Amino acid sequence: MPEPKGFFTDTTVCIGCKACQVACHQWNDLPAGHGRSRSELPVLSGNSYDNTGSFSDVNWRHVKFIEQPLTQGPNRVAWLMMSDVCKHCVNAPCLEVCPTGAILRTEFDSVFISEPACNGCRDCVSACPFGVIHMSESRGVAQKCTLCYDRLKNEMVPACAQACPTNSIQFDTIANLKRRAEQRVSQLHREGVRAAHLYGADDKVLGGLNSFYLLVDKPEVYGLPSNPKVPSRSVVQSSFWGIMTAIMTGLGMLFAFRSRTTRSPLDRAETQKPAAGAKERPIT
Amino acid sequence: MPGLGTSYGRGGATTFAADLQHSDAILIMGSNMAECHPVAFRWVMKAKARDPNPCKLIHADPRFTRTSAMANTYAPVRAGSDIVFLGALIHHMVDQYERILAKPEAERDARDKFFLDYLIHYTNSASIITEDFRDTEDNDGVFSGFQPAQRRYDASKWRYETDPRDAASAAAPETFTTAVVSLVGPPAHQDPTLTHERCVFRILKKHFQRYTAQMVEEVCGTAQSTFQEVAHTLWSNSGPDRTSAICYAVGWTQHTTGVQMIRAAAVLQLLLGNIGRPGGGILALRGHATIQGSTDIATLYNLHPGYLNTPSALKRHDTLLDYIRAETSATSYWSNFPKFIVSQLKAWFGDAATAANSYAYDFLPKIVGDHSHMPMMVAMARGDMDGFFAMGQNPAVGGQNAGFQRKALAKLKWLVVRDLYETETASFWKDSPEVQSGELVPREIQTEVFFLPAAAVAEMDGSFTNTQRLVQWHEKAVDPPEDARSDIWFTVHLGRRLKELYRESPLERDRPIQSLVWIYVNEAANREWRIKDEPSAELILKEINGYTWTPGRPLEGAPAASFADLKDDGTTACGAWIYTGIYAGGRNQAANRRGDDWVSLGWGFSWPANRRLMYNRASADLAGNPWPKEARLAREHPRAGRALPGFVYWDAAQNRWMGLDVPDFPPTKRPSAPAQPRGVGLDYHDGASPFIMKGDGKGWLYVPAGLVDGPLPTHYEPYESPVQNTVYRQQNNPVTILYNVPGNPYAPVGSREFPHVLSTYRLTEHHLSGTMSRWLPWLAELQPELFCELSPEHAGEIGVENTGWVVISTPRGSIRAKALVTRRIQPFRLRERTVHHVGLPWHWGYKGVSTGDVVNNLSALVGDPNVNIHEAKVFVCDVRKG
DSSP states (O other): OOEEEEEEEEEGOOOOHHHHHHHHHHHHHHHHSSSSSSSSOOOOOSSOOOOOSOSSSSOOOEEEEEEEESSSSSSSEEEEEEEOOOOOOOOHHHHHHHHSSSSETTSSSOOOGGGGOOOOOOHHHHTTTOOOOEOTTTTTEEEEOSSSSHHTTOOOOHHHHHHHHTTEOOOEEEEHHHHHHHHHHHHHHHHHOOEEEEESSSTTTTTSSSSEEESSSSSGTTOOSSSOOOOOHHHHTTTTHEEEEEEEHHHHHHHHHHHHSOOOOOHHHTTTHHHHHHHHHHHO | HHHHHHSSSSSSSSOOOGGGGGGGGEEESSHHHHSHHHHHHHHHHHHHHHHSOEEEEEEEEEEEEHHHOSSSSEEEEETHHHHHHHHHHHHHHHHHHHHHHHSSSOOHHHHHHHHHHIIIIIBBBTBBBBBTOOTTTTTTTSOTEEETTTTTOOOGGGBOOBBBOOOOGGOOOOSSHHHHTTTTTOOOOTTTTTTTTTTTHHHHHHHHOOOOOHHIIIIIOHHHHHHHHHHHHHHHTTTTTOEEEEEEHHHHHSEEEEEEEHHHHHHHHHHOOOSSSSOOOOOOOSSTTTTHHHHHHHOTOOOOOOOTEEOTTSSOOSSSHHHHHHHHHHHHHGGGHHHHHHHHHHHHHOOOOOOTTGGGGSSSSOOOOOHHHHHHHHHHTTTOOOOEEEEEEOHHSSSHHHHHHHHOOOTTTTEEEEEEEEETTTTTTHHHHHHHHOOOGGGGGGEEEEEEBBBOOGGGOOEETTSEEEEEEEEEEEEESSBBHHHHHHHHHHHHHHHHHHOOOOOGGGHHHHHHHOOOOOOOTTSSSSOTBBBBHHHHHHHOEEEOOTTTTTTOOOSSSSSSOOSSSSEEEOOOOGTTTGGGGOOOOGOOOOOEEOOOOOEEEEEEOOOSTTGGGGOOTTTSOOHHHHHHHHHHHTTBBBOOSSSSEEEEEEEEESSSSSSSSSSSTTTTOOOOOTGGGGGGSOOOOOOOSSSSSSSSOSSSSSOOOOSOOOOOOOOSSSSSSSSSSSSBTOOOOOOOTTTOOOOOTTOSSSEEEEEEEOOSSSSSSTTTTTTTTHHHTOSOOOOOEOOOHHHHTTTTOTTTTTEEEEETTEEEEEEETTSSSOEOOSHHHHHEEEEEEEEOOSSSSSSOOOGGSSSOOOOOOTTOOOOOEEEEEEEEEO
């Protein structure tokens, strides 16, 4: 059994080149485009240099650009960049809510959607607090980063990490990554970057994220929830399980049915967070 | 290229990208390195993330870019005011030297001694300049020798002061060798105490005295505190145990003072003792994947491969001997010039090149003027040209004043475009803005356009020479589709067909094409491919490398191992001497793939002679011992399990120069070797002169010969500027190349109609005119539309909102774009007024998946006097809501 593997993304060295996005598209043979018509390119978003906007069924990587007005110090603006991806959570809400068992934990401790087993119920879409999972409209199955499972099986590094020119996206065993990340944080603290901290490296966020980040501002600034909630099923790990099975199954079916037709409040709140955040900080 | 060339001897980047990992400070200016060179930028980030002792990163630029976002210090500098900023840095460093010189010798520490040794021995600071020289400070903003009527300088007024030449040396030479010997002249007078008022150091000090921190604030719009921080960072991170690097790109070259901006950086790095040393140097970041290669194996009209000047009807180039006498610098490595040109003629004309016919020198056409891109397009617009090949070039989008250039294309009889897609140049006759507006009518255009599909890089063998002079081979992976062919295939087969047409001609004038060695197709090597008549890129590489000439059997002799093997008697053939060694031992060294974590001598081949860091003699002290920083790095990077004492150093036991890099110095010349005043070539230099391509072996703080617009950098405003020059009465570079032709109007200084400064630039997501990115949806979606970056203040003044449409106008044209309103753009508050900066990426055109207006419709034909490069980084415009 291989050790758990994943990403450490050091946002302080991300130059926003989007090579990771292009490498992801190329390796996974995903089409360009956004919205209903695949042949149509997005229009200029006006949101800094981010024109793909969010994750989608074909955007498994997404580089965010955050322009922050500054009133103190020599510069009048700070420009944060961050390449976002599936967090491959240790307690993955998507995996827990999946009714068909299509979402699996691999031998690398990554979270993987097995397409043949996916019935297109969208529970995982609602469950993900990061807005990572999207439905493929053409094929009716849930889509997200696979941590390049096919490359890992062949002892290759995921395409995005391979393409990253500045080593902002690092791929390794989680243990190695944590060690390096902690060293980097302490270095930045010594250099006076007091705000540098890790997000998801410990077990406070969903039991730990196998894709964790070094940030220099609050998680919300990057469109990341500070304290994401684990959805229903994970809290119902109790001694009532046997007694409540029948009731829970009924409720669960009802819930699944509802979420197919309307998106849950949780989903709406979480997936729209980045956009709302951008509005609160108009780039002008 | 002449900026670095006249300063150090070679026009290429002095260092390599991976070496930046060892810089203690890096100044990026005239470049948006993170966006435009993201792969090389990895080494910058590695240096900045170094623990302990992180590198200090400084970005000076008019716009806050992805590079600025990574910097420790961002210095906003108004476009076109770079020489004021750099001049004030030079002033600051000169003051540090004055402080050191004022100390009694006993009180000088190791750091002081380093700076003085480097300045006095490795630069021309002590050389004395002729009495004819008058500086801009004494001459109302121009140098002596200025001829206003001709708008040119007589550069003979800037020379070194020397003893008179011997009369004997003027005797008529008989051989190439005696010709070179006769060219050796007396050395410049020296004052190592640096007190003579006409020594270079004193002239430099006086020239830059007026460039102060206050001037930086008033002319560049940079806060004095920010400037002081930059000055302090560079000075404190240079010296015996620290080095700083400078990176620049087209943000410096594309100015009417561009060469002098690079010169200013070159002066600064010499004063800081950073040239020839690891972690130091100047990294000239080139635009395309092989733009360095395209000047090395020259696509420029005035250079033969290997930087040999093209014979010119305007110079004394009548015979080969005349040409050699005019072009040879006898007291540098260029004393070997006769070997380079004779071997080149032999490579090209083979058995037809004999001693009796001066190696077919008369076969070479001579240039009769400036035939570079802009004059060529002006000639085309006049109707003086019949035909034009556009290969890997898209002037309908990338050309300055692109509307002018598209209309010029309509004056041709024929146009050949070879590219991956039908570019805007290929389709100008049917869908250009001029056709839309009715200015051009397709049925009236007589130009016959041939569009030929080109092969992509993975479909052919070949090489790239990248920004750091590194030649890397790439191998063909698949056949190109259908009729698409490689550039080599097209050129070689075009040549074969032309030779066939002229085969029977009895005319003397057709002998050059009949004699041309042109045998590059080796069908046996193409057995596994569909295309059997693909020429062999390796055979061409062998010709470039050079080989022993065997009569009647071109390309068959043994490959030369180094340029020291080349001869001037017709026994060797060599296409480009600087690349010699790339095919040493009959093996393609450019295909080498043994890299390591730093110098990587086993990865590819770097000209000259696989040296990675040029002028590396300067990485050791006068006695040849490594400086402390070099000693430390060598300890940290053992080679083959053994720690060497330094980067490049004199090994007294073995009596030779050794090190981690290939020494850029005669291998067995002692550090203590005296200069021989009558010596030819490198014998003329002493053992402590690292700049072997310069006639005196020194780095040139002051350029006594080789530039047309002055020996020292001087601030002039861009040709189109919103403000008067407040530094001198002379408004702009007095020898700027102007094109006062119909269709190329300029805005007057301080124009009310066009009050804003405009820069064009590139984005990470696109490549140049977009031919390799706007057709590719994966890239096009990342920046799907043309935009115009405006500051919130500017947008507020004209009532434009983010993503709203604006119309941008210059005297040459108008375009529409969406506004991207951002605080990353800032107005510049100068002494007299506030200037708005407008930014436009220039990747868009009317073909491809992502289309948009052509930004170069706005730019002007106007040129730097040294190299005739345009001024796309700064001109003036108006912006309105649209």
